[in-house]
Amino acid sequence: MSLATDAADKPTLYKRIRADIEKRILTGEWPPGHRIPFEHELVARYGCSRMTVNKALSELAQADLIERRRRAGSFVRRPQHQSAVLKIADIRAEIIALGRTYGYELIGHKLRAATAADRERLGVKKAGKVIAISCRHSADNVPFAVEDRLIDLSSVPDAATADFSREPPGSWLLHHVPWTEAEHTISAIVADDRTAAALDIAIGAPCLVIDRYTWRSARTITAVRLLYPGDSHRLVARFKGG
Template sequence: MTETRLDAVKLDGAGPVYDQIRRAIRDLVVSGEWQPGTSVPPEHALMEQLGASRMTVHRALVQLAREGLIIRRRRSGTVVATPPASHAMLDILSIPEEVRQLGQAYAYEVLARTDGRPSPEVAELFGLKRSDKVAHLLVVHRADGKPHVLEERVIHVAGVTGLSDEDFAGTPPGDWLLQHSLWSQAEHAISAIGAGEEQAALLDIAVGEPCLLVERRTWNQLQPVTAVRLLYPGFRHRFVGRFGPYGAA
């Protein structure tokens, strides 16, 4: 098991101390400086190094565990968690990368965002409880200036830190989530539907035009992270996966 340098945990002085500790350790994990399996310093060592109380350090580590970044074991100590693997058609796709692989220029626009409790229509569409707190976004992604895919997404506030401060001006929501959250389970479905009036206008296609609808939900342990509906004009897209008898190839 790899040991960590305690002095690598540096506080930035912004906000509550427990959140500074959480961010400092999180940045070390996300940046790759602390690799999966790395031993996280024990609470007493962090207390002494950072001048923080046991309760403050404990709160930071509990939150990191909830985010899936670390695993806490009573006897063997705390270690950096191993990110889950993804496979073939179940990949969590980066739409910008998808467009670039086509040799086209990528652009996107956040058309709408609502934070708070979902409307009855959004709750029904995504299977949410009315008490859930989410960010609801509508985004159009373009390839060479033409609509590539229409994204409608909800992000659970409780499952993603830093969401309230992010405006997605520089990074589309899907890629931002890949960089700032972890997932341990995903549900993925593809179906065919006709474009509705609003969808057709945003995708620059005829009403009723056949589309591919990709629906995906992700969780981190039992905590829901996000649910998204990606609507692709059917005549412009197809999904291809290569696999063998033992899985993806």
């Protein structure tokens, strides 16, 4: 039963090819690892030129639905190992984009030799210097998030002389240090007394937690934990699919 035949709009051929393959993958008819037909087979099946098939397959590869290997063929990829993607965000820019007044407050700023806990958190072996920062972001004078950050000075020596009393470290890093990889972990906790005070919420109130690690080609740059009031702040994402 073909359900996707939105006869309303006449899809172009390469889109039809792409959709056909996508459907078989999403329904599980072609499971991960399955070799999808070679380009020349699809050319024969659809009666079109190779470039048309190639465009369809290229887009599927770009979307990480299939993997293409020279000489071997194209294979259905395992569904991306997890479900969440969070674009790196600059809280200051985010709040300003929302049309609200951004407020920033540096709570603590320490330069120290990395402790064992610091090294563990940054995932590095060698001892070195780190900067530990905690600060608070607010929107329209209401606490928006508290931030607890560690910067590896051996990766970002310039951070030693940066002035974090006015510019939030996240914004500074985003503008000064190119990153190549990031990892986010989202979880929830209940506020302890310190967190509750910083966010102006009740002890035991829910908090949304984002832990972010940022690397530049296998070098850790920074590890940051962001705490948001769980019942007020929301991470919203809208995006396109199929």
